[in-house]
Amino acid sequence: MKTPEIQSHIPALILAPMEGVTDFPMRAFLTERGGFSFCVSEFLRVSQDLLPRRTYLEHIPELIHQGKTASGTPVQVQLLGGDPEKMAHCALNAVRAGATAVDLNFGCPAPTVNRHDGGASLLKTPTRIYSIVKAVRSMLPSTIPVSAKLRLGWEDMNDIFVNAEQAALGGASWLTIHARTRMQGYTPPAHWKYIGEVKKQLNLPIIANGEIWTFEDFLRCQEVTQCTHFMIGRGALAHPLLPQQIAQSLGLLHSSPTHALSWSHSAEEWLPLFKRFSEIATHYAPHSRYALKRMKQWLGFIRMKTPLPWMDQLRKSENLHDFFELLGAINQDHSTR
Numbered sequence: 340m341k342t343p344e345i346q347s348h349i350p351a352l353i354l355a356p357m358e359g360v361t362d363f364p365m366r367a368f369l370t371e372r373g374g375f376s377f378c379v380s381e382f383l384r385v386s387q388d389l390l391p392r393r394t395y396l397e398h399i400p401e402l403i404h405q406g407k408t409a410s411g412t413p414v415q416v417q418l419l420g421g422d423p424e425k426m427a428h429c430a431l432n433a434v435r436a437g438a439t440a441v442d443l444n445f446g447c448p449a450p451t452v453n454r455h456d457g458g459a460s461l462l463k464t465p466t467r468i469y470s471i472v473k474a475v476r477s478m479l480p481s482t483i484p485v486s487a488k489l490r491l492g493w494e495d496m497n498d499i500f501v502n503a504e505q506a507a508l509g510g511a512s513w514l515t516i517h518a519r520t521r522m523q524g525y526t527p528p529a530h531w532k533y534i535g536e537v538k539k540q541l542n543l544p545i546i547a548n549g550e551i552w553t554f555e556d557f558l559r560c561q562e563v564t565q566c567t568h569f570m571i572g573r574g575a576l577a578h579p580l581l582p583q584q585i586a587q588s589l590g591l592l593h594s595s596p597t598h599a600l601s602w603s604h605s606a607e608e609w610l611p612l613f614k615r616f617s618e619i620a621t622h623y624a625p626h627s628r629y630a631l632k633r634m635k636q637w638l639g640f641i642r643m644k645t646p647l648p649w650m651d652q653l654r655k656s657e658n659l660h661d662f663f664e665l666l667g668a669i670n671q672d673h674s675t676r
Contacts, residue, residue, distance in 0.1 A: 342406070343377040343415035343440035344484055345513040345544040345568055350589035352582060353515075353546060354378035355572030356417050356488075358447070360636065363400050364620040364629075369575055370412035371619075374582030374592060377413040379488075379570075382444045384457065385420030385429045395436035400623075402437035417488070419444035421456035421467065423474035430475045430485070440484040443472060443511075445502070448490070448521045459521035462493045465505040472509025484512040488548075491533050494522040503537045511543065515570055518549035535564040546570050552577060552644055554584040576640040578602065579612055604645045606670040613637075613666065617659060631659050 345351055354361060354369055356379040361369070366378050380399045383390055396402055401414040408414060416438040420426045430441045445468055447458030454460075461467050468487070476485045487506040492498030503514055516537060518529035529550035538545045548570040551557050557569065567589070574581050580602050586592040602608060613634055620630035638650045649669045656662035 342484075343379075343413045345486070345546065347544050347567075350567045350591060351376040351546070351569075352586050352589060352591060353568070353570040354575060354582075355548060355570045356381050356442075356444075357572045358382065358449070360576075361572065363398075364616070364623045365633065366401070366412075366414065367408050367410070367623065368616045368619050369582070370408040371410045371615075372579070372582065373410075374586035375412055376591065377415060377440075378408070379415045379417050379442050382417045382419040382447065382458075383429070383433075384452070385418055385422065385425050386455070389425060390429045390432055392432060392436045395433055395438070399438075406437050406439045413439065415440040415442050415484075415486070417442040417444050418475075419447060419452065419457045421461060421471070423467075423470045426471050427474040427478035431478050434479060434483055438483070440486070440512075441475060441479065442515075443475060443485070443487045445506070446488045446490040446515075446517050446521075448524050453521070459490050459493060462490060462498060462502055462521065465498075465501045468502055469505035469509040472506050472511050476510030485510065486513045486515065487511045488515040488517065490517045491520050491530060494520050496520055496530055496533055499533050499537055500540065503541060507541050507543050513544035513546060513568075514541075515546040515548050518547070529560075531560050531563040534566065538564060538566060544568055548572075551585075552581075554581060554588075557581075557585050557588070573640050573643070576637050577644050579608075604641070604647060606649055606666055610666055610670055614663070617663075631656065631662060634662065 352375055354375045358381050399416060401408055406414055416433045418426055418429055433441055444458055445461045452458040472487055489502055506514055516534045518531050518534050527550055534547045545566055546568040547560050547564045547566040551560055551571045552574040617630045635654050638654055642650050653665060656665060
């Protein structure tokens with residue numbers, strides 16, 4: 340895949356945009372391991388002033404390299420805001436900076452964002468979703484896909500039907516639907532059945548998103564939604580084999596089935612992954628505190644589904660040296676048992 344693109348008949352797996360999580364180094368690390376068709380950047384917020392070219396390049400350095408990570412995985416630029424004209428001009432600036440596809444965020448549940456006319460707050464007014472998508476679509480060349488990411492609604496899940504329809508009427512190339520309302524935040528469960536119903540309603544590619552932590556979750560989501568396109572975020576961090584498992588199931592990777600392999604969450608298994616991320620993070624963000632902060636955050640996602648005592652020990656580390664010294668000691672201790 341040369342650009343971020345979704346086609347109805349071709350399966351895809353997308354790395355979710357997670358503010359403060361899936362930034363440039365993390366995108367580089369996760370896509371290096373394979374499985375993703377493309378990834379979506381953390382949102383760039385459009386407020387009073389139009390975003391200059393340097394903002395896109397600062398937050399999405401992949402644009403300097405034809406919009407791809409070091410491993411060649413395309414990156415889609417995501418914008419967030421409530422003013423159609425400003426969103427349209429910022430989308431054009433993004434394309435001029437190198438973006439090959441633009442995604443519009445109508446799903447962020449953060450209170451600060453919602454109080455300032457962005458993200459999920461737009462779900463309350465379907466006609467505004469239409470206006471924003473239409474303005475951006477009209478501003479950009481037809482060769483540049485414009486997609487939209489939605490939640491089921493602010494608090495009523497049935498709102499997804501009118502909101503998805505308005506995004507489609509505005510000219511969205513595809514929709515990503517996070518199967519929860521804004522009021523649910525990230526509280527389980529995800530209500531995948533609504534995604535399947537929207538898919539039946541619209542003649543448009545639909546990406547299923549939300550609460551896919553394991554390969555079994557993916558299979559259930561696939562069955563309920565009948566989708567061929569999926570987006571994962573926290574699950575890709577909590578279970579390192581998950582992207583490859585899903586990609587192989589979708590026919591995107593052709594090798595031995597990793598879903599048949601076991602992953603015990605041992606220190607021995609995690610050690611090389613943390614070391615590799617540290618190498619990438621230190622290369623792109625030389626300040627060692629950055630890598631340590633990201634890995635502690637990463638441990639938090641792992642602990643959500645697999646709480647292990649040694650992970651709590653690691654989160655108390657004060658620096659990278661202590662982190663890896665402790666992880667090595669834990670690994671050695673477990674290997675001698």
